[in-house]
Amino acid sequence: MKRQNLQLSHLLPASLCLALLAPSLTTGQVTEEELSPFIARYSSVEAGLGHVSDSGSRLGRFSGFGDDGVFAVLGLDWIQAAEFDGDRPVTIRLRAEDLGLDVRTVRLDYRQHGAFGVYAEYDERSARFIDDAVTVYREQAQGQLALPANWVAATSTAGMTALLPSLQTFDVKSDRRSMAAGGDARFAERWQISTDFRQEDRDGHRAMAAMFGPTGGTPRAAFMPVPTDYRTRELDLAVNYADRRRQFRVRYHASMFDNNQPALTFANPFAAIGGWHPSAGYPDGIGQMGLPPDNTFHQLGIGGSHAWSARLNVSGEVAVGRMRQDEDFLPYTVNPVLAESIVQGLPRASLDGRIDTTAVNLRLAGRPNQRLNWTASYRLDDRDNRTPIGEFVYIGSDSQLQDAGETSSRRRYNLPYDYRDQRLRLAGNWRMAQSTRLQGAVEHRRIDRSFTARERTDEDRLELGLRRAFGQRLTAGINLEWADRSGSTYDGAVGFRAGHSEAYVDTIPGGWGELPALRLYHLADRRREGVNVNAAITPNDDWSITVQGGTSKDDFRRSEIGLVEAGNDLFAADFSYSPARHWSAHAFITHERIRSDQDGFSFRGGGFRPDDLANPDRWWQARHRDRVDTLGAGLRRLFMDERLELRADYVHADARAGIDVQSGPALDTEPLPDLTSRRHTFNLAARYQLNEQLSLRARWWFERYQSADWALDDVGPDQLADVILPGETSYNDRVNVLMLSLIHRWQ
Amino acid sequence: MRKTLSVLTISLGLLASMTTSAEEVYIDVPGHVANCLRCHDGGDKHPVLEIFASPHAVLADPHTRFAEDGCAACHGESIDHSRLPAPAGGEPAEIAFRGPHRSDTETLNKTCMNCHAGADMMHWHGSDHDFKGMACVDCHTIHTRADPAMDHRGQIENCTSCHTKQHAEIHRAFAHPVREGQVTCTDCHNPHGGVGPSDLKTMTVNENCYSCHAEKRGPFLWEHQPVREDCTQCHQPHGSVHRDLLVQRTPFLCQQCHMGQFHPSAALSGTGLPGDDLPSGSRSLIGRDCMNCHVQVHGSNHPAGVGQTR
Known part of the structure; x- marks a missing residue:
């Protein structure tokens, strides 16, 4: 039977009869021919070739297109689906995507509908950050980096005559390979148990600096390849109960992180300078960096939801957890000469770090009538840091003798920060009339912290929104936001005093570390105001247009130094056109301006200078003005009786970040160039059905990326006097990716 | 009369052709x-027949209501609609999910939640999407082999x-x-009501964040307070114009909290850019700026890592 025979318009006369005869004509049968096109499940295999024109492009950073040359386009989607009228409600599916790239995935699912399901998955992801970074280091043994035999040390890169000839390359990249398995099963009608296990291995290299020097005035650093050799295992178990009125869940989560390389030892390429112990410089100077320590997190959660009545629902989740970290401490120094000076050793062999977490999320949701709904919620995030405090007389970056004097600035105490965040929120949504909605919310947030400049911050927030429909085709709304944060007395020296010995603090004029006028932006008084207007227009059933514009401003009104003002403006529009299922198009555009102003005060070193503090000519201000424009458009169309599918997408993203530093006459400042990035991405994909089983797929991905960064561009490894850099540059590339493949499908 | 008879004859003929063909x-x-x-055949603008290829219509699944009630499981019995549908001047389905006769959101969502309650849907009531009056079908497509919202690429378009x-x-x-x-939206978010903020x-x-970046979890001997508190103090998870998804360009971001004597409080500007000579430029501005030395800003477990240089 042809599809057209079933068109409603053709059946209108028959509907008269049906109106009289139904439901007696409901036979409970349909023809196989009628249904078969719609119930068929196809498996498919894809094979072909692709080509990447250039390596090291920005596009290749995460997409798997990092290397130039030919690659295989390989994929599989094999499915044996449960038939709707079959006796065996089992679906088995094996999917493999991007097998020819280093972002491949293979997943096998087995599900017996209504009973249980299991899965196994293998996944690879690759992130490439810098191709061909450079370093003077060589791996001597695992965890040990050495300098070349003919190394010429100096106190500055200017004197390092062997620097450029010694450089070796390495890629800053991260490869993740994860294996996961899990499943769920129903039991006892309303109960379900589920479990997931995932193990991820991550390796690659980061670029980090091997730094020497005990103070900010005496540093020397050289970038080196720092290996990542991590394994993270995660386990989730949950037992769920659900009926129509109540549901609850008990769950357990465990995450275990292991780093197979806990430390990295490295030689010092710099000759000793004033302020260092002579043994710290080349050729004897060696240092050691701690790499991320093994850690664990276990969490037990209980959650539930109960429909108290048809109009009131209560739900909540409580989770208690524990983070642990107890990796053995590394020594204060690996330099044997410096180590001999140690008179006060480590207070203990490991941190015994522990944070007990309690998180609560409770919510009442009411809908007293069709016009009104409201919620009242409470949220708690409590982190009780039970890590013991110890006294550490540290040796600054493997470059000085231990100073264990009573008033030593090196006598330090670790600060196990506690954190307790509570939020109470009431929100309502009232349909005032058929076409008008009023929304509002009131929220109070209180955060308590330890060892920080402000023990407590309080923030009140108000939100108000009005939305109105003007007929069937236009809806418009406005949202207002106001928030005010304040808190307990601000004392910026709390952390400084707690982290140093009292005897040392007594030697410091004023007893502070940071300038007293500084206000940390996450603790400072802040008033936030924002407005957003939006409209959704549907000129007809085919078109949909949304437009929104908004602005917000943060006023750190009591901050003299630090972030004093911030804000952003946003305009966004989105268009979609979908006249038929064979044909759709969309477009979007956004324009954002992000601004912030920060004030600073240049306070010179070389002893305490009270005259500097009284000098208004040492103030400076940085005005940040970021502008981001993004626009995109795309279309999809089926031709030739749906045998040919075409898709095209274009995105243009353009960002410019300007930093304007102004200062008083005692300081010397000059403009900084803008930081820019511009990307054009064009995707074209076509799929042509050659016959029932075979189709041809072609894809073209073009991307042009341009960026400029004054910290990286034209900056060689020997650019700075006291840091040997990794030769990183910002991306400027153009890349084409072509893929051509055949897809074979079968039922 | 003749016209009426002919319509009736054609109608009965069509009816007969649909129900009595011997080869079918x-x-x-x-x-x-x-x-x-x-009526709801393959020619609909919103085709429905693919529901037979979806899990909803697996009749042997003891939990699918479709097995017993068919379309009525979700759309209500809709007796009047079946007698004379809305496009012909009659009634819409009792529960209509799309179009001009769409039922109210509460009714629609209740229909879905009759079966899909609990587990990750447990906190739907009062969640952001529920509060804003969203219906399940605003994101999900039921009458299809593969719901785009369940596919990681389709999901991004959806969200x-x-x-915007x-x-x-x-x-x-x-x-x-x-x-x-x-990475996809539901790697981090639960649109049906997550237990966490946002x-x-x-x-x-x-x-x-620790679920992918477990190496930053610690706890560390020398903590960086805002890091311990909330990663979003410094990072914009959805994307930034500044490297490492930072909310502001370093070293200026660092200077919003670190303004001590000497180098932290220096006014860094174009004067620190490299000149024509080698070496030149400020180590606080060029390369990784502050992170040229303070390489462990997420926390250090080295006993000498107080300044996060170890």
Whole structure:
């Protein structure tokens, strides 16, 4: 039977009869021919070739297109689906995507509908950050980096005559390979148990600096390849109960992180300078960096939801957890000469770090009538840091003798920060009339912290929104936001005093570390105001247009130094056109301006200078003005009786970040160039059905990326006097990716 | 009269052709489904027949209501509609999910939640999407082999069609690989009501970040207070114009909290840029700026890592 025979318009006369005869004509049968096109499940295999024109492009950073040359386009989607009228409600599916790239995935699912399901998955992801970074280091043994035999040390890169000839390359990249398995099963009608296990291995290299020097005035650093050799295992178990009125869940989560390389030892390429112990410089100077320590997190959660009545629902989740970290401490120094000076050793062999977490999320949701709904919620995030405090007389970056004097600035105490965040929120949504909605919310947030400049911050927030429909085709709304944060007395020296010995603090004029006028932006008084207007227009059933514009401003009104003002403006529009299922198009555009102003005060070193503090000519201000424009458009169309599918997408993203530093006459400042990035991405994909089983797929991905960064561009490894850099540059590339493949499908 | 007779004759003829062809192979369908399919056929603008290829219509699944009630399981019995549908001047379905006769959201969502309650849907009531009056079908497509919202690439289109700010942010120069399809919205968020802020799947922001960045969890001997508190103090998870998804360019971001004597408080500007000579430039501005030395800003467990240089 042809599809057209079933068109409603053709059946209108028959509907008269049906109106009289139904439901007696409901036979409970349909023809196989009628249904078969719609119930068929196809498996498919894809094979072909692709080509990447250039390596090291920005596009290749995460997409798997990092290397130039030919690659295989390989994929599989094999499915044996449960038939709707079959006796065996089992679906088995094996999917493999991007097998020819280093972002491949293979997943096998087995599900017996209504009973249980299991899965196994293998996944690879690759992130490439810098191709061909450079370093003077060589791996001597695992965890040990050495300098070349003919190394010429100096106190500055200017004197390092062997620097450029010694450089070796390495890629800053991260490869993740994860294996996961899990499943769920129903039991006892309303109960379900589920479990997931995932193990991820991550390796690659980061670029980090091997730094020497005990103070900010005496540093020397050289970038080196720092290996990542991590394994993270995660386990989730949950037992769920659900009926129509109540549901609850008990769950357990465990995450275990292991780093197979806990430390990295490295030689010092710099000759000793004033302020260092002579043994710290080349050729004897060696240092050691701690790499991320093994850690664990276990969490037990209980959650539930109960429909108290048809109009009131209560739900909540409580989770208690524990983070642990107890990796053995590394020594204060690996330099044997410096180590001999140690008179006060480590207070203990490991941190015994522990944070007990309690998180609560409770919510009442009411809908007293069709016009009104409201919620009242409470949220708690409590982190009780039970890590013991110890006294550490540290040796600054493997470059000085231990100073264990009573008033030593090196006598330090670790600060196990506690954190307790509570939020109470009431929100309502009232349909005032058929076409008008009023929304509002009131929220109070209180955060308590330890060892920080402000023990407590309080923030009140108000939100108000009005939305109105003007007929069937236009809806418009406005949202207002106001928030005010304040808190307990601000004392910026709390952390400084707690982290140093009292005897040392007594030697410091004023007893502070940071300038007293500084206000940390996450603790400072802040008033936030924002407005957003939006409209959704549907000129007809085919078109949909949304437009929104908004602005917000943060006023750190009591901050003299630090972030004093911030804000952003946003305009966004989105268009979609979908006249038929064979044909759709969309477009979007956004324009954002992000601004912030920060004030600073240049306070010179070389002893305490009270005259500097009284000098208004040492103030400076940085005005940040970021502008981001993004626009995109795309279309999809089926031709030739749906045998040919075409898709095209274009995105243009353009960002410019300007930093304007102004200062008083005692300081010397000059403009900084803008930081820019511009990307054009064009995707074209076509799929042509050659016959029932075979189709041809072609894809073209073009991307042009341009960026400029004054910290990286034209900056060689020997650019700075006291840091040997990794030769990183910002991306400027153009890349084409072509893929051509055949897809074979079968039922 | 003649015209009426001819219409009746044609109608009966059509009816007969649909129900009595001798060559047809018939398939049993539940409830009144066959009746529905007389109009809701493959030619609909919103085709419905693919529901037979979806899990909803697996009749041997003891939990699917379709097996017993067919279309009525979700659309109500709709007796009047089956007698004379709305396009012919009659009634819409009792529960209509789309079109001008769409039922109210509460009714629609209740229909879905009759079966899909509990587990990750447990906190739907009062969640952001529920509060804003969203219906399940605003994101999900039921009558299809594969719901785009359940596919990681389709899902991104779905979410960003409303979350336009985030849509723009994922296209910024520094972002998680969302546009590359390596990370998707539901890797972090539960749109059905997450237990964490912003409908995160985890109870807190940091727990969520640690699921991929467990090496930053610690606790460390020398903590960096804002890092311990909330990763979003410094990072914009959906994308930033500044490297490492930072909310502001370093070293200026660092100087918003670190303004001590000597180098932290220096006015850094174009005077620190490299000149024509080698070496030249400020180590606080060039390369990784502050991170040229303070390489462990997420925390250090080295006993000498007080200044996060070890």
